[in-house]
Amino acid sequence: MSASxxxxxxxxxxxxxxxxxxxxxxxxKGAGTKDFYGESLAGEVLEVTAYRGITDYExxxxxxxxxxxxxxxxxEAALDARDQFLAFEPPAFGADPTIGxxxxxxxxxxxxxxxxxxRDFVLGAKLLSGDGEILNFxxxxxxxxxxxxxxxLLCGSLGILGLITxxxxxxxxxxxxxxxLRLELPxxxxxxxxxxxxxxxxPVSGAAWWQGGAWVRLSGSPPAVRAARERIGGESVExxxxxxxxxxxxxxxxxxxxxxxxxxxxxxxxxxxxxxxxDPLIDWGGALRWYADPPxxxxxxxxxxxxxxxxxxxxxxxxxxxxxxLPPALERLHRRLKERFDPHGTFNPGRLLKxx
Amino acid sequence: MSKADIAAALRIVLPTDCLLWREExxxxxxCDALTAFRQLPALVALPRNEEQVRQVLKTCSRLKVPVVAxxxxxxxxxxxxxxxxxxxxxxxxxxxxxxxxxxxxxxRVEPGVPNLxxxxxxxxxxLYYAPDPSSQVACSIGGNVAENSGGVHCLKYGLxxxxxxGVRGYTIDGEPLELGSRAPDGPGxxxxxxxxxxxxxxxxxxxxxxxxxxxxxxxxxxxxSFADVHSAGNAVAAVIAAGIIPAALxxxxxxxxxxxxxxxxxxxxLDAAAILLVEADGTPEEVRDQIAEIQDVLRAAGxxxxxxxxxxxxxxxxxxxxxxxxxxxGRLSPDYYCMDGTIPRKHVxxxxxxxxxxxxxxxxxxxxxxxxxxxxxxxxxxxDANDQDSWERAERFGxxxxxxxxxxxGTITGEHGVGLEKLxxxxxxFSPAERAAFxxxxxxxxxxxxxxxxxxxxxxxxxxxYGRMRVHRGALPHADLPRF
Numbered sequence: 001m002s003a004s005x006x007x008x009x010x011x012x013x014x015x016x017x018x019x020x021x022x023x024x025x026x027x028x029k030g031a032g033t034k035d036f037y038g039e040s041l042a043g044e045v046l047e048v049t050a051y052r053g054i055t056d057y058e059x060x061x062x063x064x065x066x067x068x069x070x071x072x073x074x075x076e077a078a079l080d081a082r083d084q085f086l087a088f089e090p091p092a093f094g095a096d097p098t099i100g101x102x103x104x105x106x107x108x109x110x111x112x113x114x115x116x117x118x119r120d121f122v123l124g125a126k127l128l129s130g131d132g133e134i135l136n137f138x139x140x141x142x143x144x145x146x147x148x149x150x151x152x153l154l155c156g157s158l159g160i161l162g163l164i165t166x167x168x169x170x171x172x173x174x175x176x177x178x179x180x181l182r183l184e185l186p187x188x189x190x191x192x193x194x195x196x197x198x199x200x201x202x203p204v205s206g207a208a209w210w211q212g213g214a215w216v217r218l219s220g221s222p223p224a225v226r227a228a229r230e231r232i233g234g235e236s237v238e239x240x241x242x243x244x245x246x247x248x249x250x251x252x253x254x255x256x257x258x259x260x261x262x263x264x265x266x267x268x269x270x271x272x273x274x275x276x277x278x279d280p281l282i283d284w285g286g287a288l289r290w291y292a293d294p295p296x297x298x299x300x301x302x303x304x305x306x307x308x309x310x311x312x313x314x315x316x317x318x319x320x321x322x323x324x325x326l327p328p329a330l331e332r333l334h335r336r337l338k339e340r341f342d343p344h345g346t347f348n349p350g351r352l353l354k355x356x
Numbered sequence: 357m358s359k360a361d362i363a364a365a366l367r368i369v370l371p372t373d374c375l376l377w378r379e380e381x382x383x384x385x386x387c388d389a390l391t392a393f394r395q396l397p398a399l400v401a402l403p404r405n406e407e408q409v410r411q412v413l414k415t416c417s418r419l420k421v422p423v424v425a426x427x428x429x430x431x432x433x434x435x436x437x438x439x440x441x442x443x444x445x446x447x448x449x450x451x452x453x454x455x456x457x458x459x460x461x462x463x464r465v466e467p468g469v470p471n472l473x474x475x476x477x478x479x480x481x482x483l484y485y486a487p488d489p490s491s492q493v494a495c496s497i498g499g500n501v502a503e504n505s506g507g508v509h510c511l512k513y514g515l516x517x518x519x520x521x522g523v524r525g526y527t528i529d530g531e532p533l534e535l536g537s538r539a540p541d542g543p544g545x546x547x548x549x550x551x552x553x554x555x556x557x558x559x560x561x562x563x564x565x566x567x568x569x570x571x572x573x574x575x576x577x578x579x580x581s582f583a584d585v586h587s588a589g590n591a592v593a594a595v596i597a598a599g600i601i602p603a604a605l606x607x608x609x610x611x612x613x614x615x616x617x618x619x620x621x622x623x624x625x626l627d628a629a630a631i632l633l634v635e636a637d638g639t640p641e642e643v644r645d646q647i648a649e650i651q652d653v654l655r656a657a658g659x660x661x662x663x664x665x666x667x668x669x670x671x672x673x674x675x676x677x678x679x680x681x682x683x684x685x686g687r688l689s690p691d692y693y694c695m696d697g698t699i700p701r702k703h704v705x706x707x708x709x710x711x712x713x714x715x716x717x718x719x720x721x722x723x724x725x726x727x728x729x730x731x732x733x734x735x736x737x738x739x740d741a742n743d744q745d746s747w748e749r750a751e752r753f754g755x756x757x758x759x760x761x762x763x764x765x766g767t768i769t770g771e772h773g774v775g776l777e778k779l780x781x782x783x784x785x786f787s788p789a790e791r792a793a794f795x796x797x798x799x800x801x802x803x804x805x806x807x808x809x810x811x812x813x814x815x816x817x818x819x820x821x822y823g824r825m826r827v828h829r830g831a832l833p834h835a836d837l838p839r840f
Contacts, residue, residue: 142730
């Protein structure tokens with residue numbers, strides 16, 4: 001590590017230990033692309049973008065390691081040059097988040113239902129704790145069961161357990177062939193077909209539905225993609241247009257996301273159409289359903305719970321909290337973990353769970 | 357708390373036939389598959405349903421009695437070695453498959469269901485459960501969850517953590533927990549990731565929801581011979597660098613092929629210093645293309661011979677040798693000690709060289725089988741348990757291999773777990789602050805420390821003692837020898 005990066009890390013550590021010692025709260029900040037996400041923003045801002053750079057990338061190991069402030073675009077460019085990619089397709093919301101923010105939020109794009117979520121690709125992480133220790137969990141290898149899987153726990157923790165300073169991720173080779181099909185189908189039939197095609201082993205890597213049309217992306221070896229295309233039928237979408245559409249969906253840039261109030265429902269993939277007004281935008285083969293301007297919090301949460309899912313208020317006022325409430329037993333575990341990892345409440349108070 | 361008191365309290369919540377107290381009945385539970393560690397439990401509870409599990413836990417929590425949960429007892433790290441004053445809670449009778457949903461591609465099962473039985477039950481729908489530890493005929497899904505088990509197809513299909521959607525279970529207080537869900541990416545911290553691989557220290561699992569995958573219609577295997585282990589190691593990297601993710605990528609060294617061939621009759625090239633087994637799966641066209649590509653890469657990487665399985669029978673025969681490596685070790689030697697370190701793939705050759713030097717130094721033989729695609733080594737150290745000196749040398753030999761893995765940026769356990777066996781190497785891999793973080797997780801779930809105590813997290817005192825011992829022998833064991 002260069003001397004200047006040593007200094008950056010030393011400064012971060014100094015700020016953290018000072019805040020911890022003085023019982024002041026810190027609000028960890030990367031590129032700020034997800035300030036809208038989470039329950040609340042509180043504490044003095046601690047910018048981490050200066051602690052940046054890819055520390056290790058060996059394509060034949062399928063692993064990339066980077067400091068938390070590294071721009072997602074930098075990582076994706078490095079991978080692209082070697083024909084590899086982050087298969088969980090993290091959303092960037094039309095901007096350029098840091099990799100630390102990507103992992104702290106743990107959000108994934110359209111390929112999530114087929115290739116896995118952000119947490120599935122986390123191999124290791126370094127965590128700066130309130131007392132200034134840098135803890136190293138996991139590593140750079142594919143298989144590792146030494147100790148509890150804390151690096152995966154950090155994925156989606158919204159920074160409440162400490163500052164993630166470095167991350168190792170599994171990467172994958174880009175698929176040899178990719179093709180998108182569009183079919184006119186009602187929502188229920190689309191969701192059923194998405195699941196049927198996956199169960200039949202077709203190489204689906206994206207399955208979405210919007211405004212009466214299903215979009216199906218196939219990825220894999222050329223013969224497998226060809227065979228699946230013939231089996232599914234529909235209209236083949238020109239490559240550039242297809243890519244643009246999936247990118248818009250991934251980064252929440254479709255016109256749909258211009259709505260004033262947006263809810264994001266996570267459901268078992270085969271869930272029948274929900275009794276909610278308006279057509280949803282469906283992703284993840286049916287497991288993710290976005291609703292614009294739905295009825296009030298309580299009603300939508302009830303519908304989601306009844307379908308064995310959860311509802312997240314993505315945009316708009318959420319007086320009862322953005323995230324779906326946790327059962328009391330789980331909330332208690334969250335409190336106990338927070339107390340032990342961050343006893344003085346230094347990191348991102350209230351961001352993941354109100355009052356925590 | 358006397359054994360009689362515990363038994364009296366458990367008799368209130370369990371039928372008589374669910375409790376074992378006679379020594380001869382408890383004896384089968386004294387160890388898991390790491391037989392070097394043995395301990396009779398005070399009592400064995402064999403609940404038949406979730407409610408009985410909850411009652412056992414509540415009772416033990418109230419009486420402050422340790423509880424060690426056990427699946428099929430196939431674990432290789434002493435993770436379910438009983439506690440002398442505790443209850444061994446066997447999940448073997450919780451063995452029902454509760455639901456298979458072929459369209460959603462999930463199965464909901466009880467923890468005692470053997471891994472392979474899930475795939476058998478899903479087979480009529482063309483589906484299967486992907487993680488396939490070599491003990492899959494016997495090992496239970498509950499044990500797989502506890503250990504985050506792998507298998508030979510992890511590189512492409514992932515470990516248990518990638519294939520389990522949710523678990524239900526109880527804390528030591530008998531409080532129900534549901535972690536994960538059939539709906540992806542729920543709110544809050546990813547406690548499911550913590551529970552998987554937690555070796556029974558956080559909760560007792562009573563139900564597991566797994567992901568099912570469509571069975572690939574076709575699979576074919578390439579067997580490649582190499583004149584030295586370094587070229588074989590480089591060939592592994594070359595396959596991945598070519599953008600190929602094979603369904604399996606295994607390596608065996610000459611000592612391993614020589615050991616299995618006499619009884620597995622797999623047809624291995626016994627002149628090769630190492631062989632690679634590389635599998636492609638998918639549609640017939642897909643497999644045909646990938647096999648051709650794999651052959652090109654292996655040839656360019658210096659393979660001396662290449663063979664492609666010409667029938668399903670031949671493919672399975674070639675696999676049978678690999679899958680019988682452990683029993684083969686058992687035929688060569690009264691006992692064998694299986695290690696489980698993981699390293700970055702690029703160091704394969706170096707590590708195998710280092711191991712062969714250690715063989716001479718410890719006067720013990722070691723054969724190597726290796727999930728090469730994952731960088732996960734399984735050196736099998738041959739020793740004689742009746743000879744105390746031989747066992748001690750085997751243990752030191754194993755520890756040195758694991759410490760080398762840590763030095764090279766790897767880990768002391770890829771898929772077998774820490775259990776009791778790797779407590780000392782945990783002191784090497786993790787700093788006191790990191791170990792304190794593990795203890796913090798444990799306390800959050802189980803403040804009284806009653807679930808599987810003494811496993812996974814070494815105490816400060818133990819690490820201090822171990823540190824003194826290592827320093828006593830020199831900062832590193834045998835500091836005068838080349839360490840690659």
